[in-house]
Amino acid sequence: xERAAIFVAVMMTLAMPGAAPAAEAASVQELYRLxxxxxxxxxxxxxxxxxxxxxxxxxxxxLLHLRRGWLLHLARRHAESALAYARAMEAEPxxxxxxxxxxxxxxxxxxxxxxxxxGQDVLSIAPxxxxxxxxxAFIQYAQGNFAPAEAWYRGALAAYPGSVEMRxxxxxxxxxxRHLTDARSEFEKVxxxxxxxxxxxxxxxxx
Amino acid sequence: MNTxxxxxxxxxxxxxxxxAFDTKTGRTYRLNPxxxxxxxxxxxxxxxxxxxxxxxxxxxxxxxxxxxxxEAFVGQLRRYLP
Numbered sequence: 001x002e003r004a005a006i007f008v009a010v011m012m013t014l015a016m017p018g019a020a021p022a023a024e025a026a027s028v029q030e031l032y033r034l035x036x037x038x039x040x041x042x043x044x045x046x047x048x049x050x051x052x053x054x055x056x057x058x059x060x061x062x063l064l065h066l067r068r069g070w071l072l073h074l075a076r077r078h079a080e081s082a083l084a085y086a087r088a089m090e091a092e093p094x095x096x097x098x099x100x101x102x103x104x105x106x107x108x109x110x111x112x113x114x115x116x117x118x119g120q121d122v123l124s125i126a127p128x129x130x131x132x133x134x135x136x137a138f139i140q141y142a143q144g145n146f147a148p149a150e151a152w153y154r155g156a157l158a159a160y161p162g163s164v165e166m167r168x169x170x171x172x173x174x175x176x177x178r179h180l181t182d183a184r185s186e187f188e189k190v191x192x193x194x195x196x197x198x199x200x201x202x203x204x205x206x207x
Numbered sequence: 208m209n210t211x212x213x214x215x216x217x218x219x220x221x222x223x224x225x226x227a228f229d230t231k232t233g234r235t236y237r238l239n240p241x242x243x244x245x246x247x248x249x250x251x252x253x254x255x256x257x258x259x260x261x262x263x264x265x266x267x268x269x270x271x272x273x274x275x276x277x278e279a280f281v282g283q284l285r286r287y288l289p
Contacts, residue, residue, distance in 0.1 A: 073230070076217070108220055108230040131233070138235045142222020165235060172237055176224065198283060199237045 028054045035067070044074040062091035066098055073105045081105035082114075096126050103135055112139050130159045137169055146176040164190055168199045175203055211281055213252045215288055221246065229288060236287065241266060242280055255281060 026034065035050035048071040055064060065088035072081035085102030089095065099118045106115035116139050122132035137152030153170035157163060171186035184207060190200035218231045225238035227246070238246060241262060248258045255277060263273040 076214075104230050104233070107228055108218075110220060110222070112222075134235070135233070138222075138226060138228055141224070142220075142226040142228070144223040168237070169235065202237070202239055 025057060026053070028057055028059045031057070031059075035071075039071065039074070044071050047071050048075060062088055062095070062098075065091060066101065069098065069101055069105070073101070073108070076108075078105035078108045082109075082111075094125055096122050096129065099125075100129075100131055103132075107135070107139070110142075112143055115139055128155070128159055130156055130163075133159070134163075134166055134169075137166070137173075141169065141173060146173045149173040150177065164194050164197060168197060168203070171200065171203055175206065180207070211249060211255070211284060213249060216246060216250045216284070218288070219246060219250075231288075234287070241276065245277055245280055246284075249281075249284075 031050045031054040035047045035054075038050060039047035048068065051059075051064060051068050051071065065084050069081050069084035069088060072078075072084055082102060082105045085098045085105070088098035089102065092098065099122045103115045103118045106112075106118065116136060119132045119136040119139070122129050123136075126132070133152050133156040137149050137156060140146070140149035140152060150170060150173040153166050153173055156166045157170060160166065167186055168190050171183050171190065174180075174183035174186060184204065187200045187204045190197050191204065194200065215231075218229055219236075220228045220230055221238065221243060222228070225240065225243045227236040227238050227243075228234075229236070244265065245258050245262060248261055249255075253261070259270055259274045259277050262268070262277065263270045266273070
């Protein structure tokens with residue numbers, strides 16, 4: 001009974017973000033476990049706290065920075081997130097995941113040019129990467145550059161022809177360029193398999 | 208109308224021409240002008256009734272028409288933004 005009470009008390013101390021570290025520090029392995037469990041509960045600041053504790057215990061390098069980048073992004077601390085992802089890229093210069101991850105906080109801040117550079121980096125490492133092409137398409141579209149957006153959407157669809165999201169994006173890019181016949185055709189392709197798709201219905205309603 | 212989480216709404220970044228990006232999921236959407244305005248008002252923390260009032264004034268539409276459209280839009284947001 002007494003042992004159980006002590007165990008609960010220690011766990012509560014560990015689970016409180018911002019609380020003083022337990023007298024006997026948890027291992028780095030345990031801090032990772034706690035961080036993932038806390039993230040799963042939707043407490044991103046708490047999950048970040050455990051990674052910061054791991055850093056205090058000497059944890060360093062790629063995975064620490066990658067995970068901090070992700071958690072900072074989820075906690076909506078986008079500028080810090082971008083910096084953490086940059087450190088992960090320094091640790092693993094050929095890695096794709098910190099670049100894909102790093103695009104998110106940049107896009108959240110509308111730092112389109114920097115996000116675009118990361119997307120291009122991904123494609124230089126992993127040509128044809130679907131996620132990078134999809135995001136590059138959006139980045140162009142969001143800036144009103146509809147012809148480059150069209151090209152990226154076509155690239156993404158070459159790899160994943162079944163992506164309704166990319167096809168709807170292609171259709172809108174064509175519509176904005178007044179390529180009406182092609183735009184209608186793409187909207188119709190979306191609606192054939194997703195008749196309730198709001199984006200395609202809205203697009204087709206403009207004809 | 209039920210309330211909607213303004214913080215979650217802020218995860219949607221809107222670019223030109225109603226292009227919207229969910230920074231949590233990476234999914235992209237397109238908003239029409241009334242949807243874009245409704246989203247911005249919701250992101251500012253306005254309640255849905257206030258949003259209806261603003262939209263009705265801005266687009267010179269009857270409040271009942273705007274209320275139906277806003278309810279449908281909020282329903283879509285709930286469905287697409289888990």
